[in-house]
Structures are given as structure tokens and as C-alpha cells.
Amino acid sequence: MSSEIDSSTLLSRASQLIDLARKAGADAADAVVVRSRSQSVSVRLGKVEGTESSESDDFSLRVFIGKRVASVSANPGFDLQALAERAVAMAKVSPEDPFACLADEANLAKSYPDLQLFDATEVSSEMLREAALAAETAALAVKGVTNSSGAGASGGMGGLVLATSHGFAGSYMGSRFGHSVSVIAGEGTGMERDYDFDSRLYYAELDDPAEIGRRAGQRVVKRINPRQVPTGKNVTVIFDPRVARGFVGHIAGAINGAAVARKTSFLRDRMGQQVLKSGLSITDDPLIVRGPASRPFDGEGVSGERLVMIEDGVLKHWFLSTSTGRELGLQTNGRGVRGGTAVSPSSTNLALEPGDISPEELIRSVGNGFYVTELIGHGVNMLTGEYSRGATGFWIENGELAFPVSEVTIASNLKDMFMRLTPANDIDRKFGVAAPTFAIEGMTLAGQ
Template sequence: MSSQIDSAPLLARAEELVSLARKAGADAADAVVVRSRSTSVSVRLGKVEQTDASEGDDFSLRVFIGKQVASVSANPGFDLKALAERAVAMARVSPEDPYAGLADAADIAKSYPDLDLFDPTVVSSDALREAALAMEAAALEVEGVSNSAGAGASAGMGGMVLVTSHGFSGSYMASRFSRSVGVIAGEGTRMERDHDFDSRLYFADLDKAEEIGRRAGERVIKRVNPRQVPTGKDLTVVFDPRVARGFVGHIAGAINGAAVARKTSFLRDRMGEQVLKAGLNITDDPLKVRGSASRPFDGEGVKGERMTMIEDGVLKHWFLSSSAARELGLHTNGRGARGGTAVSPTSTNLALEPGDVSPADLIRSVGTGFYVTELIGQGVDMITGEYSRGATGFWIENGELAFPVSGVTIASNLKDMFMRVTLANDIDRKFGVAAPTIAIEGMTLAGQ
């Protein structure tokens, strides 16, 4: 991965592209360059399986003629004038979109902060290979681990350049380093698999390869010889933080302005109402220094601020881009993310703020229940809130993890689940979605 991140040439090219679009007849335009660089190495059983290196600068141009809009993409080396003219010609024959347009000029960031997102450390392919091998070796040394599903390490960077016809010009880059390993325990049809990983913006912050490998090995041997448990109702289910992050993701999906506008969210009519258990808070902070999902401005040049999306259980905000906000008669809150040629609202550094009891005390208070470490399938209906997922984990007996469980399904409705949440205090904020251990009362478990 190169340590050079000079974006000036890309900014100049994007500015020229926007200018040419205006000259070709566009009323407004913006140009985005998504920059990416990455190197990765994967190994299995002590041998390198794959080494990949990639880099790219992908250009996108959006043009507006009144409420008509068109977008085109291209790789470096394209003819700027021809691309601009093609985009304008496409817009002239496009149907009108009443919500299309750049962000309002008053919302455009006049300045934006340095969030310390880029680590210039260069990690060689040899170093990535050694880390992957060390992870795998440490995992295989754990007694009871029978095989490897592979290990990998990667280093890369990504970011964007954005130029608009109404005065915004900016860029940022973020680095990313990651390590992961998967391992197997048991034999034949009784094999179990688990993994561990770490991902950071700064290389020095990564967990040591040997620690990741050891954790993966220790996780998988606990899953050997799982049992099934009887079907039951009104069960308390405890979600491990790795699983709880997905639960918070469901909350984020339900309060996404685009889903609300499309009427595909079960919370679409609940603004200002209690949707989570009283006392619970969901925050979102795009400006967190060294945050995994931080960005100094969004995909439209708007600077977002830290927001409490759900406060004391009450829904306060949707995630909004300019177009989603216009459709809802609201105002963008700087959550527009660029995905190819489209802009859609997304969360940034999202957190279900923690409670004040330890995970052990939370599990102890459950008495009898089910501790989930992995969910299987996509059985969540975001229109109705119906929730049904395959699950594996551990049975809770007398307030302790008693034995591994697999082959069961947990079910409820997210509207009910949101109101029955109890939180531990063990939040880990290193990922873009953060959640502590959570307990949810009143779920159904389908087992034997």
C-alpha cells in the first residue's frame, strides 16, 4: 500500500469534469472519485493460498437539468468532455425526479475537520503473510482444534474526492488494516467452526496475530458436541456483542430515511414515539476521531454532527440524505453516502450506548436462557418487524453458560424485542457499529 495520498490531481480532474458538464448544458453537477488501494494475503495449513493487490480511482459524474438527472461512471484515462456531454444527453431524456438535486448550498461544508483517519504505515506482502501464518499457528496450537479454515491479513486505504458545481471541493482518505482466522474442531458430521478477527484504521492498534488466533481456537473448542434444547416461549435470549452489532444494524435499517420514504420500515409512523425500552440511547457520530466509519463530510459535501437518534427510548431522527429528506419534507442531517452513482442515507459510527452491569452479572440475572454467539439466515422482515433466525450458542443454566447449543431458531418481532432489551457495560467501539452484550426477554425458541 502506497503512503502517498496526494489528491490534488484528482480534485483538479473532478473540477474540470463539473465545469465541462455545466458548459454542456447541465444546471448543476457533481463529480466523485472513489479511491481504493489494497493488498491481502490468505493462507491455509501453513501455505499461501492467494496474494492480491488492487488499486483504482473510479470517477462518477451526476448532472441535473431541472429535475432530470443522469449519472455516468468511468475509469481513469477517459475523455472528460465526451463523458460530460454523454451525461447531459442522458439527463435530457430522463424522467423527472421531484426529489433530485444537489444538497442545498446553505448545507455545504465550508470547512471540515481532520479526523486522523489515515495511517501511512506501509505493510509488505511478506509481513501480511507472516501475520496470517502466526494467527493460524496460534489457533492450531489450542488443544482440540482439528483443522484450519484459513487465515488472512490485509492492508489498504480508501476515500473520496468530491466536487460540486455550487462550490464544494474536498477529499479525505482512511486506511484500513485487518486480520482474521477461521478454525475447526471436532470430526466428521460433528465438526464445529468459529473465527476471530480485528480491523483498525491504524496498524499499531491491531490485536497481535497470536492473540487473534488463540481466541479463535478457544472459541471453537467450546462449541464441540452441541445439544439441542426443547422448544419454549418467553425465553430470555442473550446476544454476544458480535451478534448484538447485527441487532443494532436492524435498528439503523428501521430508521433509515430512504426506507421510511419507501414505506419499507416498520417504524415509519413512529417518529417522536417510544420505540426502544426507556433509558436506552442510540448515537451516531460521523466526526469521531479515528472512528471506523468516520467521515469529515458526506457524499454530498454536508458535514454531519453527532446525533442521538433514539433518546431515552424515543425516536428523534431518521438518517437523511438530501433526496430522502426532500421526499419526507425534512432537512438532510449529513448522512448521505455515495454508492456508485447514487446517494443513500446511512449510519456512521453507530452505537447502542451501554448499560451499567457486567456481562457476567447480566447472564447471572437471566437464570435460564440462551446465549447466542452466531445467527444464521436472513429471516428479518423490515416491513413488519417479524424476526426468525437460526442460532447457535450456549444454554444458560443457574446463571452460567452450561453447554453448547446448535440447530435452533429464535423468533419474535423487532418491535417487541426493542422494548425488552437490557444492556451490559462491555461495549467495544472499534467497529462502525458498537453494542454491548444485550439480553432480550420474551423470545420463542424452536428446538427439539
């Protein structure tokens, strides 16, 4: 992959856009270029099914006239002056937004660290093809695997170039490589599907494709001949790390300042109060070297720092961008991200910090319960906290995984679930949202 050698060119174009917007009548402006390069290969049953390659540099200009704001986007090759004049004309007739603004100059990053987010390793289509085939071959070699849903390998880069009318100019790039495979076990109506994958910033740190394939095969074979279990209340449910990460995402959504400002979060009135069991903490750190979601500055040019969002169970922070912070009477904490032409708050490297016991010890401590490996549906109400999801996994009997289970529903309220959560010690921080295996007591399980 090409490196950051032409970021200076993109910064120059962004700065020109801002100058033209100011000349056209804007009081303030910022310009962003989101850069993306990717290539991927997909295979199925030993044959290449698809090869894709894409490149894009997407420009966005945001202008402010008093309390009015407008944004426009364009692809490379556009007329700079025409784009600037169009944005200013739109802003003049836009409704006032009392909170929209650039980040305060005092909050802008004056310098920022090299987080080592970019790996310049060149991956050819042939390398990607061989990796995908190796993953699929290893998965199909596992006894009991009967078919393949396909395997893939990819490599790419992405980054941000940002310039503002009050003096910020910066850029960063990050790389991403991945291997994945999905396979089937069983026949007819008894077929089961499962998968495995790995994704890293540095190519050399990826798991071996054959190992990914073996894990996928072993996972799916264990799911053959699932049973149903009786409906029950006060069931202890253990979340596999895969589904645990999604659950932590619900916590992130509930402490997002935008949701709090819109009054769509069930935690909107809980700042400074206990929302997790005592002893539990959730951290967010944008400055981890080689972190999967690290960034030296946010989408407004503000550097973030490590925050303990929930400390010893007590809610300490919202995720905030500048405008969301103003709406809540607070300062940004450097969590603004660009989504098209808009800026909204989001997490970076988010982690539910681990506990002290192993997953095996946690399972043994349960006695009888349900170990979830996959969740189905979107039955989560972030306004009330009501939680109801279809689930598959394994029944726990006498402290051990006894047999596969499917076609059940688990339900509770997130407020109660947060207070009954017990984490294990097996966190894997290679994901932007990281979580260990954890148990939640007192859930309702709807089965037979």
C-alpha cells in the same frame, strides 16, 4: 501505502468534468472519485493460498437539467468531454425526479476537521504473510482444534474526492488493516467452526495475530458436542456482541429515511414515540477522531454532527441525505453516502449505548436462557418487524453457560424485542456499528 499526495490532481479532474458538463448544458453537477488501494495474503495449513493487490480510482459524474438527473461512471483514462456530453444527453431524456438535487449551498461544509483516519504505514506482503501464519499457528495449537479453514491479513486505503458546481471541493482518505483466522474442532459430522478477527484504521493498534488465533481456537473448542434444547416460549436470549452488532444494524435500517420514504420500515410512523425501553439510547457520530466509520463530510459535501437517534427510548431522527430529506419534508443531517452514482442515507459510527452491569452479571440475572453466538439465515421482515433466525450458542443454566447448543430457531417481533432489551456495559467502539452484550426477554425458541 501512498498517502493523499495526489488528491489535488483528482480534484482538478473532477472540477474539469463539472465545467465541461455545464458547458454541455447541465444546470448543476457534481463529480466524485472513489479511491481504493488494497493488498491481502491468505494462508491455510502453513502455506500461502493467495496474494492479492488492487488499485482503482472510479470517477462518477452526476448532472441535473431542471428536475431531470443522470449519472455516468468511468475508470481513469476516459475522455472528459465525451463523458460530460454523454451524461447531459442522458439527463435530457430521463424522467423527472422531483427530489433529486445537489445539497443546498448553505448546508455545505465550509471547513472540516482532521479526523486522523489515515495511517501511512507500509505493510509488505511478507509482513502480511507472517501475521496470517502467526494467527493460524496459534489457533491450531489450541487443544481440540483439528483443522484450519484459513487465515488472512490485509492492508488498504480508501477515500472520497468530491467537487460540486456550487463551490464545494474536498477530499479525505482512510486506511484499514485486518487480521483474521477460521478453524475447525471435532471430527466428521461433529465438526464445528469458529473464527476471530481484528480490524483497525492504524496498524499499530491491531490485536496481536497470535492472540486472535488463540481466541478463535478457544471459541471453536467450546462448541464441540452441541445439544438441542426443548421448544419454549418466554425465553430470555442473550446476544453476544458479535450478533448484537447485527441486531443494531436492523435498528439502523428501520430508521433510515430511504426506507421510511418507501414505506418499507416498520418504524415509519413512530417518530417522536418510544421504540426502545426507557433509558436506552442509540447515537451516531461521524466526527469521532480515528473512528472506524468517521468522515469529515458526507457524499454530498455536508458535514454531519453527533446525533442521538433514539434518546431515552424515543425516536428522534431519521438518517437523511438531501433528496431523502426533501421527500420527507426535512433537511439532510449529513448522512448521504455514495453508492456507485447514487446518493442514499446511511449511518456512520453507530452505537447502542451500554448499560451499567457486566455481561457476567447479566447472564447470572437470567437464571435459565440462551446465549447466542451465531445467527443463520435472513429471516427478518423490515416491513412488519417479524424476526426468525437460526441460532447457535450456549444454554444458560443457573446463571452460567452450561453446554453448547445448535439447530435452534429464535423468533419474535422487532417491535417487542426493542422494548425488552437490557444492555450490559462491554461495548467495543472499534466497529462502525457498536453494541454491548444484551438480553431480550420473552422470545420463542424452537428446538426439539
